[in-house]
Amino acid sequence: MVAPGAHGLRRAGPGEDFWQYRPATHGDTARSIDWRRSARSDSQFVRDREVQTAQAVALWVSRGQGMTYSGARDRPDKNARAQLLALALGMVLLRGGERVGLLGQPARSGRMQAERLAEGLIGAVPAQGDDDSPSPEALRPNQRLVILSDFLADPAWLEALLARAAGLGVRGVLMQVLDPDEENFPYSGAVLFRSLSGAIRHDSRDAAGLREAYLARLAERRDWLRAQAESAGWHFGHHTTDHAPAVALSWLYRMLEG
Known part of the structure; x- marks a missing residue:
């Protein structure tokens, strides 16, 4: 279940959630005193609440041609699933009063912003290559950023992005979206592997013999992504298109x- 709402800033101020008790000081009115708590000691205490504010959240979905892959007709391609997750997350955040936008565009609140997000995601021009990356220059101080990609191409760009993010106080989430065939490598016999852009080709006479090495490389890539995220104070997760999107959204x- 996703319960949207404003995010606390972990300091005292206007808000609905209890933050802490503190000793009453000069200037506190009788109304601000928590008399029940004060009755348990010789001092008077004030019940502080946590200040809350809408946060700015930026969404980025890879437009690489590799994201258009689907291993079965009854499954969505990775791009469609990533767009669905981005839009659903944006709508949940907007419903909770947050400001949301696609990376590089203004983050706004309100019902009309959901339409802007949908138009921006659907109208995004595909990249010429199999993968692409967000521009570090598009980051804004103290925002939150959600990146959805398959991360199968060279992810070296991530280090520069996270370094700039750290300097700007940007925190966020990396989510790897894969097709089940990319997750499990169910191939055998003679198989021609080709990237969606056609830039990479590999003709194998024994695809099953590649499975162990492929899965090891995938695990290595995933461990690297997780380590990069954790070192920057970010989160890393992965999702396959045959699983329920609601789980990933939550x-x-x-x-x-x-």
């Missing part, structure tokens, strides 16, 4: 709260 929202 996880994304929880990570943004953390």
Whole structure:
């Protein structure tokens, strides 16, 4: 279940959630005193609440041609699933009063912003290559960023992005979206492997013999992504297109709260 709402800033101020008790000081009115708590000691205490504010959340979905892959007709391609997750997350955040936008565009609140997000996601021009990357220059101080990609191409760009993010106080989430065939490598016999752009080709006479090495490389890539995320104070998760999107959506929202 996803329960949208404003995010606390972990300091005293206007808000609905209890933050802490503190000793009453000069200037506190009798109305601000928590008399029940004060009755348990010789001092008077004030019940502080946690200041809350809408946070700016930026969404980025890879437009690489590799994201258009689907291993079966009854499954969505990775791009369609990533767009669905981004739009659903944006709508949940907007419903909770947050400001949301695609990376590089203004983050806004309100019902009309959901339409802008949908138009921006659907109208995104595909990249010429199999993968692409967000521009570090598009980051804004103290925003939250959600990146959805398959991360199968060279991910070296991530280090520069996270370094700039750290300097700007940007925290966020990386989510790897894969097709089940990319997750499990169910191939055997003679198979011609070709990237969606056609830039990479590999003709194998024994695809099953590649499975162990492929899965090891995938695990290595995933461990690297997780380590990069954790070192920057970010979160990393992965999702396959044969699983329910609601589970991934709930996880994304929880990570943004953390």
